[in-house]
Structures are given as C-alpha cells and as structure tokens.
Amino acid sequence: MSPGTWIVGIVLLAILALVVRSLIKARKSGCGGSCAGCASESYCRDIRKKE
Amino acid sequence: MSVTIALVGNPNSGKTTLFNDLTGARQYVGNWPGVTVERKEGVLKHNKHVTLQDLPGVYSLSPYTEEEVITRDYLTGGSPAAIINIVDGCNIERNLYLTTQLLELGIPTVVAVNMMDVVQKCGDTIDFGKLSDALGTPVMPLSALKGDGAIAVADMAVELADKKRKRKDPHVFTGAVEHALAHIEEAITHRDNGDVHHHHAGGIVHEGTMVEPKNLRWFAVKLFERDEKVIASLKLDAKTAARIDEVVKECEAVLDDDAESIITDQRYRYIKELVGKAVYKKPRKDNLTTSDRIDRVVTNRWFGFPFFIAVMFLVYFISVTTVGAFVTDWTNDGLFGDGFFFLGRGKDAFEEAVEDYETALERQEAFIEEAKSSGLDPEAEDFLQQAKTLVAERPLEAEDGTVEGSERVTLAMYVDALASEEPEPSAFGPWVRGIPVAVEGWLENAGVATWLKQLITDGIIGGVGAVLGFVPQMFVLFFFLAILEDIGYMARVAFIMDRIFRRFGLSGKSFIPMLIGSGCSVPGIMASRTIENVRDRRMTIMTTSFIPCGAKIPIVALVAGALFGGSWWVAPTAYFVGVAAVIISGVILKKTRMFAGSTAPFVMELPAYHLPSPKNVLGSMWERGFSFIKRAGTIILQASVVLWFLKSYGVLDGRLQMVEDMDLSILAFLGNLIAPIFRPLGFGTWQSSVATTMGFVAKEEVVSVFGVLYGVGEGALDFVDASNFSRLAPIAAHFTALSGFSFLIFNLLCAPCFAAIGAIRREMNSAKWTLFAVGYLMVFAYVASFIIFQLGTLIQSGFSPIHLVAFALLFGLLFLIFRKNRYATSKEVVK
Known part of the structure; x- marks a missing residue:
C-alpha cells in the first residue's frame, strides 16, 4: 500500500474512533441515550440527568 | 461561595x-x-x-x-x-x-x-x-x-x-384562617408527649420540629388545605393529626366553606385588593386587545382550521419546494456536486454553453439515426459524402417533456455539431470545485488506493453529503416554524386542534408534543409527560411520530424531486398525511378498551401576538438545524461507512472480495431477504428495502443510503438544479410515481428511529406498551401504503386478486373508524 493510503487510512480511523467516542459520551451523559440520536439535544439533554 | x-x-x-x-x-x-x-x-x-x-x-x-x-x-x-x-x-x-x-x-x-x-x-x-x-x-x-x-x-x-434578609409576610388571610394557621404551626413546631420526631420534611431532619422553620408557614397552609402528599410526608402522629383536623373543621364551620376553597378564595381577594391599589389598567374600547381581534379570525370556529391548513401548506411548500429547493440546489449541485460559480459569475453563460452542447449532441444523434434508417453507415470513411442530401428531424421538447415541434438537421448542422466540445466551467468564470470532485482529485494526487478513495468519496461524502444537501431545506422549514411559534400562532394551533381532537377524546394538550415533534420526535415524545391522563399520554406518545420530524424532510424532498418533478403538493401533503394519521389513529384507538375514557379538560393561556424576535427565531432555527449537521457527522457517517463496505464487498468464488456489480454485494443479499415484505407496497427492490430499514437508525439514512449506493459524484443527488430534478434517474428507476408515493407514506408513518423508540420506551415505562406502540405504527404504515399502492394499480392496470386484500383492509379501516364507540359513556375503564 502507498504511503498516501496509510496516512489517509489512519486519519480516517482516528476520525471514526472520535465519532464512536462522542456517541458513547453523549449516551452516558445525556438523557438516557437519546442525545446520540436526538435531533434536539439542548431540549432534552438534562431531562433524564436527575433520574 | x-x-x-x-x-x-x-x-x-x-x-x-x-x-x-x-x-x-x-x-x-x-x-x-x-x-x-x-x-x-x-x-x-x-x-x-x-x-x-x-x-x-x-x-x-x-x-x-x-x-x-x-x-x-x-x-x-x-x-x-x-x-x-x-x-x-x-x-x-x-x-x-x-x-x-x-x-x-x-x-x-x-x-x-x-x-x-x-x-x-x-x-x-x-x-x-x-x-x-x-x-x-x-x-x-x-x-x-x-x-x-x-x-x-x-x-x-x-x-x-x-x-438571607428576613421578609415581612404579606397579610393574605383573614383572622379566622390566621388563627387556624397559628395553631397548626404550633402543632408541628413543638414536640408533644416528649416524642422525638425525625421527620424528613424538606429533606431536613429536625429534632422536635417537623419542618424547617422557614418553611413553617407553607406547611401550615398545606396542612390546612389537607394536602395529602404533605400529610403523608410529615408522618403526623395521631394526636397532632387530630388536633389539626379539629382546628381546620372549626375554621370551615366559621367560614361555611371547605378548607381548600377558603384558602383559594382568600388569596384571590387579597390579590384583587392589591392589584386594585398598585395596577392601573388603561380603559379599552370594547375591552378587546389587538390579539383578541386577530384571534376572532385566526381561531374562529369555522375559519380557524382552514387557516391553519393554509398556513402549514404555505410553510411546507416554501420550505421544500421553492426557497428551500433553491438553497438545496446550490448545496447538492454545487457544494456536494461538481462545483459552483463563485457569486454566480459566469453561471448563465456556462448554462447557455451547456444547452448549446446538448443541442449539438441531439443533432448528432438525430442525424446518425436518420442515416442508419436510410441504410447509410456512419462509420464509413465517405459518410459525409453519402449523407450530403440527408435531412434529419430532431424533436423539440417543451419543459414538461411534451413534443412541440421539430427541427430539420442538415449535414452542415451535423458537421458543426461534431466540432462542438463539452464546455469547461472554469472558462466561464471563477469556478469552485465541489467537495467530492476536490477530494477525489486530492486523493488521486496523494496516490491513495482505489478502495479507500471510493470509501471516502462514495461512502462518506456520498452518504453524509446526501443528508447535508437537504439541511438548507430543514433550516428554511425551522425558520418558518420558529416564526409561527414566536409570534404566538402555534399556541393557537393547539387551541384550534383541541376542537378536533376533542371529538375523539384527546385534548389540544396532545397537540403540543406534536408541535415540538416537528423538529425531532424525541423531545416531542418526552413533552407528552405533561399529559396527566395515562391513556391520553400513551396515545399521544404513539401518535407523535406521525408528524414528520426534520429528518423526514429529506425523504419528502427526495421523493418530491425524484418522482414528482418538484411538484408543489408533495411536501405539504406529507405534513397533512401525518396530521390525518394522528386523527384516524385517535378515532380508532379511543374506541378500544385500552384507550377509552372521558376527555381531559384543556386550559391554556394564549400569549399576546407580537412581532418575531430575530434572536429567538434564528436561535431556534439554528438549534434545531445544527443538530442535523451534527447527526450527519456522527451517526450518518458511521452508518455510511458500514453501508459502503456492505455494498462494495460480496462473496464471489467462495471468498469475500470487492464486487463491481452492487447486486452481488452483501448489502444486496441482505436487502433481498427483506425486499419481499415491501413488494406488495410497490418498492420491493433491495435498494429501497435497505433504505427503509436503515431509516430506523435515523430517518435521514433513507436518503443517505441512496447517496452511498449511487454516489453524489455520479449525479444521484445533485438533482435540484435548473434542469428541474431531471438528473435523478438512478433513484427514480426504482419507483413509479405510485410506488414512490407509497414509499413516502410508509417512511413517514412507520415506527420512528431508534432514538425515538428509546424515548417511547422510557416515557411508556413498559416494554409491552413500547412493543405495542411500535407494532401499531408499523401495521398502520403498512396498511396505509398497501391500500394506496394496490388501489392505485387497480386504477392504472386493472383488477388482480391482491386488490381484494386491499379492499378488505380498506373496509376494515373504515369499520374501525366509523364503528360505534361502546365506551363512549365510560368514565373509567382502565384502572
């Protein structure tokens, strides 16, 4: 594989890892997991925090 | 501190x-x-x-x-x-x-x-x-x-x-009540019989005192009102409880009313007196404010609902078909397409050149066809000699595709056409390459392997770009919805819908989650918790996702663009299909034992109309719209990568390898497994089955799947252009207008995405009810699409036995809607 493939591949993997991390984080910190999929985070983020 | x-x-x-x-x-x-x-x-x-x-x-x-x-x-x-x-x-x-x-x-x-x-x-x-x-x-x-x-x-x-300034308590209550309250305060302040109380009133333990001293007055009033929750929380001993009861009864006897009414009445008397002294209200002619006058029309018994329909029709029409499509044109065609002219400079000249080039190609084609039919060989060296006297006819098409005449193509015109070259956009003005083209060029220069190049351009940019391309339409929609909310109209809609909802036992309160759900179903479903009645709440949770959320807008725009040439009626129809589904479901469900019951009262305050605040409107629009951009960068990106692998790899000759033909891919294999389910609905290809199924991950995925399958660069989605949606051939090939409409209806009405199902699960607080809700939505969507598609084919191509099933389902649905409500008088059916 060419160096270009290696570099782009590693960068892409890093981006995907960051995305997975942010989804997991949103699930843990948010309203029972919906933040990761909810399209109105600010509305419901804190709703389940206290439960 | x-x-x-x-x-x-x-x-x-x-x-x-x-x-x-x-x-x-x-x-x-x-x-x-x-x-x-x-x-x-x-x-x-x-x-x-x-x-x-x-x-x-x-x-x-x-x-x-x-x-x-x-x-x-x-x-x-x-x-x-x-x-x-x-x-x-x-x-x-x-x-x-x-x-x-x-x-x-x-x-x-x-x-x-x-x-x-x-x-x-x-x-x-x-x-x-x-x-x-x-x-x-x-x-x-x-x-x-x-x-x-x-x-x-x-x-x-x-x-x-x-x-911690000590306040002077207002004199709200009269002598008899004050007297009773003083006794109650005393009863809960001092220990009786040497008992030590360890009560957790207000979360604070006080030996000898049941409540924190500063809350004393409030607890006394609540005990006077016989507030059950407060009585339970204080765990009063029998003697204290009896003493308080005696005091309250004495006061009730003196004032000849029940305790709660006494408190309410005295509060209002106090307030009336206070307002009389401190507030001056300017006398008004006929006592009507401007808002009242507007409401006379807008919330009018007969005019209110048609006005609401007209307003929403306009909002969806403008958002998806006109302004939204114009902005999406630039995003899909330019940013995520081939490219765009900076500030539009050179665009007109380029488009003219493209038109000339296309005419030249058509002339070539018409001349060659005519030559072939005349027995001439276009490949022959002396073809131009042979075709000297040949004249071809090129049909001239109007914008709607109908033939409105023809043009004579002579040899000279053919030779001219042969000399014409495809116009290069950069020769006409400052040309900015679109993201896929730029990235592809960059990856090629970097020597990146073909598979990785395809993953990035077709998979990621294709999938994510397909969704992002529709974000402008969402922004326009959210902008108009935010204006309607901010000026105070949406609050009126709940009031208008109350009249309709009341007919089948729901109140306008159930419409509020649906208003919120027009952005995203998750907060809409959560907002249903303000509905006290458990049956009404469950029904609201089940039906909220019928109202198209922002993520469904790309599906609407895709179908409207790909199959209906950007017709004006498709987008507003999507909204009203949702509203109709809520009403039909309400009628059907309220006649079942599970949901029967009397209508809860709905009281709401209508805010005064005011001019929209730019801060609120733009804030609300950005907040809702940006979430979709964020989702495109997270969930949609992940799903696009997985989808690309599944569509690019297949098992050939017993081993997993990249496949040229998508029909041999793993995705096609999986899609074909589920395709038979959707065949009776008219969209039984593996591609549309995969798109529908992926909609459960996020509704935008329905569009994203097509983006990944056909790649933005190949022109699958850069359709919203001057040629009026004509470049959507790869997607349009999967549907007829009828099956496309059926596809739209199913995707609008079926169960929402997993995030919203999660919200249903939590708000229902029951796996059984969640399953019921999801099952109901799926069955409802399936039946609606089935009836639409099959009865449509009956009209288009005549009778076949499956139409009997469609009729049976239609009659079943009508029976459920119009049957007598056996529980109409029932006050309390479900405990």
Missing part, C-alpha cells in the same frame, strides 16, 4: 427566555405551556458563583400535575438560596396567586414583573413600590425578551440570598 437561585412562574411567563438570557444557554423556548418539563441548570454569565434553576411553569404549588410536583419538591427539598418569581405583567392577577404561595415558603424571593414592554405599550402602569411594600419583598420590572432588567433582577436575588 456558590448560590442556587430558582426561576419559578406560571407557564409561558418567560422563565426560559430569562434563563437563556442570564446563562447564555440555548434552552428550547416555546410560547405554549409544558415546554419545560424538567428543571434545567445553568450558571449566570456575569456571576459564575450563581447557579440558576429553570423550573417547569406552574399555576400553583398543589400536587396535581407533574410540573407542580417537580417544582414544589425542588423548592421544599432542594432549598434554593433565593427565588426569582417571574410574573406575567399582562396577567398579573392570576400570576400573583403563585406568588402568594411562594412567599409562604420563607425563601428570599424577588418578584420580576415580565413583559413590561407590552404592559407599557397597552398604556397600563404598575406601582412597584406599593407591590413591594404589600408583598414584603422586592418587586422589579423586567422585559425578558428584550433583556431589559434581567441582570438587575438576578443581582437582587443574589443580594437577598447573601443577606
């Missing part, structure tokens, strides 16, 4: 607006009740030691609704250092009812009279000095929407909290 201040007030009094203003947060603001269903926390922008708690709006501290329970539990248990009580200056009498209760809590309170701009505009005046003196606590003017007075109010609350 950190201080916590609570924001308390009536629904729709402007608490969240003040909260956002003071904390810099962007909590969702809506001018209908129930927008804040849980308390929210934020830190003051100008004083980081102060935490602000935004509490749900309540009319009183009685424990009748979820919002009231949350608010009063927090105030008595959480012990904020101070309270900012927001009072709507336009409805001061009713708002002060809560104020009198809050003052009894003994927590330092500043009363902020909001909407002072409106009060002043009406010519009314408020004497803040008199109000402050009478209530024994600072009363200050505020205009939360404009930000006037917000910081002063917050600073005053902090000052009160720091000083």
Whole structure:
C-alpha cells in the first residue's frame, strides 16, 4: 500500500474512533441515550440527568 | 461561595427566555405551556458563583400535575438560596396567586414583573413600590425578551440570598384562617408527649420540629388545605393529626366553606385588593386587545382550521419546494456536486454553453439515426459524402417533456455539431470545485488506493453529503416554524386542534408534543409527560411520530424531486398525511378498551401576538438545524461507512472480495431477504428495502443510503438544479410515481428511529406498551401504503386478486373508524 493510503487510512480511523467516542459520551451523559440520536439535544439533554 | 437561585412562574411567563438570557444557554423556548418539563441548570454569565434553576411553569404549588410536583419538591427539598418569581405583567392577577404561595415558603424571593414592554405599550402602569411594600419583598420590572432588567433582577436575588434578609409576610388571610394557621404551626413546631420526631420534611431532619422553620408557614397552609402528599410526608402522629383536623373543621364551620376553597378564595381577594391599589389598567374600547381581534379570525370556529391548513401548506411548500429547493440546489449541485460559480459569475453563460452542447449532441444523434434508417453507415470513411442530401428531424421538447415541434438537421448542422466540445466551467468564470470532485482529485494526487478513495468519496461524502444537501431545506422549514411559534400562532394551533381532537377524546394538550415533534420526535415524545391522563399520554406518545420530524424532510424532498418533478403538493401533503394519521389513529384507538375514557379538560393561556424576535427565531432555527449537521457527522457517517463496505464487498468464488456489480454485494443479499415484505407496497427492490430499514437508525439514512449506493459524484443527488430534478434517474428507476408515493407514506408513518423508540420506551415505562406502540405504527404504515399502492394499480392496470386484500383492509379501516364507540359513556375503564 502507498504511503498516501496509510496516512489517509489512519486519519480516517482516528476520525471514526472520535465519532464512536462522542456517541458513547453523549449516551452516558445525556438523557438516557437519546442525545446520540436526538435531533434536539439542548431540549432534552438534562431531562433524564436527575433520574 | 456558590448560590442556587430558582426561576419559578406560571407557564409561558418567560422563565426560559430569562434563563437563556442570564446563562447564555440555548434552552428550547416555546410560547405554549409544558415546554419545560424538567428543571434545567445553568450558571449566570456575569456571576459564575450563581447557579440558576429553570423550573417547569406552574399555576400553583398543589400536587396535581407533574410540573407542580417537580417544582414544589425542588423548592421544599432542594432549598434554593433565593427565588426569582417571574410574573406575567399582562396577567398579573392570576400570576400573583403563585406568588402568594411562594412567599409562604420563607425563601428570599424577588418578584420580576415580565413583559413590561407590552404592559407599557397597552398604556397600563404598575406601582412597584406599593407591590413591594404589600408583598414584603422586592418587586422589579423586567422585559425578558428584550433583556431589559434581567441582570438587575438576578443581582437582587443574589443580594437577598447573601443577606438571607428576613421578609415581612404579606397579610393574605383573614383572622379566622390566621388563627387556624397559628395553631397548626404550633402543632408541628413543638414536640408533644416528649416524642422525638425525625421527620424528613424538606429533606431536613429536625429534632422536635417537623419542618424547617422557614418553611413553617407553607406547611401550615398545606396542612390546612389537607394536602395529602404533605400529610403523608410529615408522618403526623395521631394526636397532632387530630388536633389539626379539629382546628381546620372549626375554621370551615366559621367560614361555611371547605378548607381548600377558603384558602383559594382568600388569596384571590387579597390579590384583587392589591392589584386594585398598585395596577392601573388603561380603559379599552370594547375591552378587546389587538390579539383578541386577530384571534376572532385566526381561531374562529369555522375559519380557524382552514387557516391553519393554509398556513402549514404555505410553510411546507416554501420550505421544500421553492426557497428551500433553491438553497438545496446550490448545496447538492454545487457544494456536494461538481462545483459552483463563485457569486454566480459566469453561471448563465456556462448554462447557455451547456444547452448549446446538448443541442449539438441531439443533432448528432438525430442525424446518425436518420442515416442508419436510410441504410447509410456512419462509420464509413465517405459518410459525409453519402449523407450530403440527408435531412434529419430532431424533436423539440417543451419543459414538461411534451413534443412541440421539430427541427430539420442538415449535414452542415451535423458537421458543426461534431466540432462542438463539452464546455469547461472554469472558462466561464471563477469556478469552485465541489467537495467530492476536490477530494477525489486530492486523493488521486496523494496516490491513495482505489478502495479507500471510493470509501471516502462514495461512502462518506456520498452518504453524509446526501443528508447535508437537504439541511438548507430543514433550516428554511425551522425558520418558518420558529416564526409561527414566536409570534404566538402555534399556541393557537393547539387551541384550534383541541376542537378536533376533542371529538375523539384527546385534548389540544396532545397537540403540543406534536408541535415540538416537528423538529425531532424525541423531545416531542418526552413533552407528552405533561399529559396527566395515562391513556391520553400513551396515545399521544404513539401518535407523535406521525408528524414528520426534520429528518423526514429529506425523504419528502427526495421523493418530491425524484418522482414528482418538484411538484408543489408533495411536501405539504406529507405534513397533512401525518396530521390525518394522528386523527384516524385517535378515532380508532379511543374506541378500544385500552384507550377509552372521558376527555381531559384543556386550559391554556394564549400569549399576546407580537412581532418575531430575530434572536429567538434564528436561535431556534439554528438549534434545531445544527443538530442535523451534527447527526450527519456522527451517526450518518458511521452508518455510511458500514453501508459502503456492505455494498462494495460480496462473496464471489467462495471468498469475500470487492464486487463491481452492487447486486452481488452483501448489502444486496441482505436487502433481498427483506425486499419481499415491501413488494406488495410497490418498492420491493433491495435498494429501497435497505433504505427503509436503515431509516430506523435515523430517518435521514433513507436518503443517505441512496447517496452511498449511487454516489453524489455520479449525479444521484445533485438533482435540484435548473434542469428541474431531471438528473435523478438512478433513484427514480426504482419507483413509479405510485410506488414512490407509497414509499413516502410508509417512511413517514412507520415506527420512528431508534432514538425515538428509546424515548417511547422510557416515557411508556413498559416494554409491552413500547412493543405495542411500535407494532401499531408499523401495521398502520403498512396498511396505509398497501391500500394506496394496490388501489392505485387497480386504477392504472386493472383488477388482480391482491386488490381484494386491499379492499378488505380498506373496509376494515373504515369499520374501525366509523364503528360505534361502546365506551363512549365510560368514565373509567382502565384502572
């Protein structure tokens, strides 16, 4: 594989890892997991925090 | 030292607006009740030691609704250092009812009279000095929407909290009640019989005292009112309980009324007297405000609903078909397409050149065809000699595709056409390459392997770009919805819908989650918790996702563009299909034992109409729209990568390898497994089956799947262009207009995405009910699409046995709608 493939591949993997991390984080910190999929985070983020 | 201040007030009094203003947060603001269903926390922008708690709006501290329970539990248990009580200056009498209760809590309170701009505009005046003196606590003017007075109010609350200033209690009650309250206070303050009480009233244990001293007055009033929750929380011993009961009964006998009514009545008498002294209302002609006059038309019994339909029709038409499509044109065709001319310079000349080039190609084609049919060989060396006298006819098509004449193509014209070259956009003006083209070029220069290049351009840019391409339409839609919300119209819609919903046993309160759900179903479903009646709440949760959320807009735009040439009626239809599904489901479900019951009363305050605030409108639009951009970068990106692998790899000759033909891919294999389910609905190809199934991950995925399968670069989605949606051939090939409409209906009505199903699970608090809700949505969507598609084919191509099933389903549906309601008179069917 060419160096270009290696570099782009590693960068892409890093981006995907960051995305997975942010989804997991949103699930843990948010309203029972919906933040990761909810399209109105600010509305419901804190709703389940206290439960 | 950190201080916590609570924001308390009536629904729709402007608490969240003040909260956002003071904390810099962007909590969702809506001018209908129930927008804040849980308390929210934020830190003051100008004083980081102060935490602000935004509490749900309540009319009183009685424990009748979820919002009231949350608010009063927090105030008595959480012990904020101070309270900012927001009072709507336009409805001061009713708002002060809560104020009198809050003052009894003994927590330092500043009363902020909001909407002072409106009060002043009406010519009314408020004497803040008199109000402050009478209530024994600072009363200050505020205009939360404009930000006037917000910081002063917050600073005053902090000052009160720091000083723990002892307030002078207002004289709300008359002698007999005061006498009774004094006895009750005494009964719960002192130990009897040497018993040591360890009660957890307000979360604080006091030996000998059942409640914290500062809350004493509030607990006394609640005990006088026989508030069951307070009685239970204090765990009174028999002797104390009997003593309190005796005191209350004595007072009831004297005043000849029940305890709760006595308290309510005396509070209102006190407020009336106070307002009479401190508030001057300018006399109005016929006592009608401008809002009242507008409401005479807008909420009119006969005109209200048609007006609502016209407004929503216009909103969806403009958002998806006109302005939205114009902006999406640039995004899909330019940013995520081949490219665009900077500031449009050179665009017209280029388009003209493209048109000339296309004409030249058509002339070539027509001439060659004519030559072939005349027995000439276009490949022959002396072809031009042979075709000297040949004249071909090129059909001239109108914009709608109909032939409106023809052009004679001579040899000279053919030779000219042969010389024409495909125009290069950069020769016509400042040309900016689209993202896929630029990235592809860059990856090629970097020597990146073909598979990785394809993964990035077709998979990621294709999938994510397909969704992002529709974001402008979402922004336009959210912009108009935000204006409707901000001027106060959407609150009226709940009132208008109440009349319709009431016919099948739901109230306008059920429409509020649906209003919120037009952005995203998740908060819409969560907002249903403000509905007290459990059956109505369940039904609302089940039907909220029928209203198309923002993520369904790309599906609507895709079908409207690909199959209906951007027809004006498709997008508004999508919304009204949702509303109709809610109403039909309401009628059907309310006639079942599970959902039968009397209609809950619906009381809501209609806010005064006002000009939209740019800050609110743009804030709301950005908040909702940006979430979709974020989702495109997270969930959609992940799904696109997985989809690309599945569509690019297949098992050939017994081993996993990249496949050229998508039909041999793993995705095609999986899609073909589920395709038979959708065949009776008209879209049984593996591609559309995969798209529909992926819609459960996120509804935008339906569009994203097509983006990944056909790649943005190949022109699958850069269709919203001057050629009027004509370049969507790869997607359009999967559908006829009828099956496309069926596809749209199914995807609009079927179960929502996993995030929304999760929200249903939590709000239902039952796996059984969640399964029922999801099952109902799926069956409803399937039946609706089945009937539409099969009856459509009956009209188009004649009868076949499957049409009998469609008729049976249609009659079944009509029976469920029109059958007699056996539970119409039932008051309480489900315990």
